[in-house]
Amino acid sequence: MSYDVAIIGAGVIGALTARELSKYRLNVALLEATNDVAMGASKANSGIVHAGFDAMPGTLKAELNVKGCAMMPELCKTLSVPYKNNGSLVVAFSEEEMETVKELYNRGIKNGVPHMKIIGKDELKAMEPNLADNVCGALDAQSAGIVCPYELTIAATENAVTNGVEFKRNCKVTAIDFNNGEFTLATTAGEVKAKYIIDAAGAHSDEIAKMIGDESVKLVIRRGEYFILDKAVGNTVSHTVFQCPTKMGKGILVSPTVDGNLLIGPTAEDIEDKDDTSTTPEGLKTVKTFSVKSCPSVSTRNAITSFSGLRAHPVSDDFILGPSKVNAQFIHASGIESPGLSSAPAIAEYLADIITKAMGGVEKNGSFNGVRHDVFRFRHATDEEKKAAIEKNPAYGRIICRCETITEGEIVDAIKAPAGARDVDGVKRRTRAGMGRCQGGFCGSKVVEILARELGTEVNTITKFGGKSNILFDKTK
């Protein structure tokens, strides 16, 4: 099969770009090296939709962040993805930091950020009473929000597949050839031919570029560690609370999540191994120390889990978007660090625009439907909706995950969905089964059973997240 476009990497950028391209009459393949979408930076980041005052005026980051932030609410609604416009605060602890706050405000004005204001201590404490007593003031950016990053990726992929994009998992690109105006990609799932490539391979996008002889993508892999705290303390703050930024990033934030938990982190540590998402004792300690500075009541005694995510920091400090100097049919989408998630909807449009302009005269896909199929969420349904759903499908009456109230019906839906779940973590990201207080202690084995049943396989072939992450060995004696 020869495709018009092969997108390498099913993170939030690859997925949204695939969906954007499915608006046109194009054959698009979305190639993912692992067992699921959103397995890199897209599953482990802060989930913040930044207002857009951080990036320097004139950069792609600045332009696409402000644009993406404005697009996010409507996109999330269309894709049934949780989003909340909770606003953000950059908190200053000294007069010197208040100067930084003013600088950020001015930068925001230049970048075109709407609804910002600088507030003093009293107003700040009235808005967020749990902040430390030594705060001086803050930059209040009302357009900022929070979103579930992996759910956005999952939804975008599902919708792209519904609109004709082909999703290939466990399809790691190992070599790229170019002959007669067409690329041939050698992958772990066979050969793929495509006229255009979009390199959205995240931390590995530099390696992909090198496969066509393009050495220009220079990345530093930066790791960030986080804690997720119990919903019992989810309302410690209502805004996303940043401290003043440093050259390593935006610092440790304290934020509610769209699911009602409290998120604290991330650290920023440059590392060598591009897949090393382990947490460290030092990193976790740093998160604790700095989050308490913003909110003294935050305690990791309420932690339900910790995790780390990797971001591909471009040495150039700006997103790398556009045709390669080596081959114009190879489009870079690299170095998408923060505000990458916030910018993602705008980046997808930007990349689709490059492709359609380059190909010239591409017809619109008349049957495109951007609305994601209905996803039933038992925990959000009214009694009447619950009754109706169980009548239609009794599996919605069987609770599998007791902490998050997730039903068997929702788990089966997640497996059967376009580009659906194939492993335990995939079910978890799509349904939240196993994401609660007990972290899958009770429901884990039931999810394994349901996966095996729906996929027609033995339970000991089921993995946590693909590869060799099997959960069970042989049968007992």
Added chain:
Amino acid sequence: MLNYDLVVVGGGPAGMAAALKAKECGVEKIIILERAETLGGILEQCIHTGFGLHYFGEELSGPEYAAKFIAEVAETDIDVKTDTMVLDISETNLVTAVNKADGLLKIQAKAIVLAMGCRERPRGALEIAGTRASGIMTAGTAQKYVNIDGYMPGKKVVILGSGDIGLIMARRMTLEGAEVKVVCELMPYSGGLTRNIVQCLNDFNIPLRLSTTVVETHGKDRLEGVTIAQVDEHLQPIESTKEYIECDTLMLSVGLIPENELTKNVGIGIDRITNGAVVDEMRMTDHPGVFACGNVLHVHDLVDYVTLESQIAGEGAANYILGKGSKETVYVNTTTGNGVRYLVPQRVNIKNENDVKLYFRVGRIFKNAKVVLECDGEIISSKKKVKLAPGEMENVIIPAATLAKMTKDSSIVVRVEE
């Protein structure tokens, strides 16, 4: 909407014993709601013996112990709905539940017994650094895989925490052919029963390392090893004692947490130490007509004690429904003195006219100490103990005669004297 005199939430040993006792006391319409496919609760996966020594005077396996109660329930007209999850309890004791067959159920109860049991503390709560490989699970999850599903969850095992489930699983995995390399315990003493340390570790030459913890996990897909380290007196890992141990499985047995989400939703007061409801001597919470018993109230070490406690709750619920029991209520709080971590019940109705047994746990190990009960400054009893350990639940009785002399301003203190 359905109407019942008594709704019992949970059909494990606690729920069954409470329902049976309430029936015996004359309550007519009783229903047990159980989230699993069968009655019996966690006992169903506890295929080892050691249950029933106190209550039945014989040594039974978990399923055997449960079977006795399941059979008794079957002989009564107590209704049972399995595979049924309770979603909510209202201020007015309206219970919302769901299952496949009935859909959404609304049940109005005169009284409710909470018997939801407990869950295991997961990895996330421990702050162990490292990768998120597969092969890291709680001991109870591993127990279900082995004993119910019939699959091996690992071959080379390290166990963190010497709680009873961890000790039992050390033996179980060994018998199934796995190699249990070490059991690490953060504290300088085990949280498990002495008999389990002897029968599950010592008999199989499995080393128990006290004051030792897992500091890091390794392996990208499946777990490949863990780093363990000794801890100092502040429980902080000592860098120079770090040691890598190759393993494909890390089992956690690091504590049990009563599952009180429903309880909290009703607005019932929770004891900060037990993580269970605050109750009186009949196990009634501060929400009239709602009782709690078993591991949802406080974590027990023996199911026999769960049964005994749940019978009290069943009788309490029956009294409440039938308008029996003490006519007057004057509560006196029980107070933990030196060495005592918690006391259940947390308050006693001094007008109840019966002896009241207080259950408690100590905060650390004591040798040759005395358990003292002091009411209104007077020593009521002082009992010598060769050894007191946090892993073993103790009790002390307040005689009815002592209660009869009390007023609302009285004090009840239990303490350890060294």
